[in-house]
Amino acid sequence: MTLRAPRRKSVGLAYMLWALFGLFGLHRLYLGRTLSAAGMAAITVLSVPLIWSGLGLLGFVTTGTWALADALLxxxxTRELNDPVPGA
Structure with a gap:
């Protein structure tokens, strides 16, 4: 049985997922950050029926700000996932 090296993740694909589905956290899911991806998706989905109340708007502002910060991160x-620190 041979062990395969994990596939390297693409910054370009991560940005494409961010641009199309950033509020749902698909870029984070692609980069192996499943818990925070689930959090972003949950906040966004729960904000839809609450859009006309302050809670819905607050939810979209939260995930929107989070997604904008991710544009820089x-x-x-991706580098952290592709090139883990040896011995850590």
Missing amino acids: IPSM
Whole structure:
């Protein structure tokens, strides 16, 4: 049985997922950050029926701000995943 090296993740694909589905956290799911991806998706989905109340708007502002911050973090998240620190 041979062990395969895990596939390297693409910054370009991460940005494409971010651009299309950023509020749902698909870029985070692609980069192996499943818990935070689930959190973003849950906040976004729960905000839809609450859009006309302050809670819905607050939810979209939260995930929107989170997604904008991720635009700056995607290269480092990808690098961290592709080139883990040896011995750590």
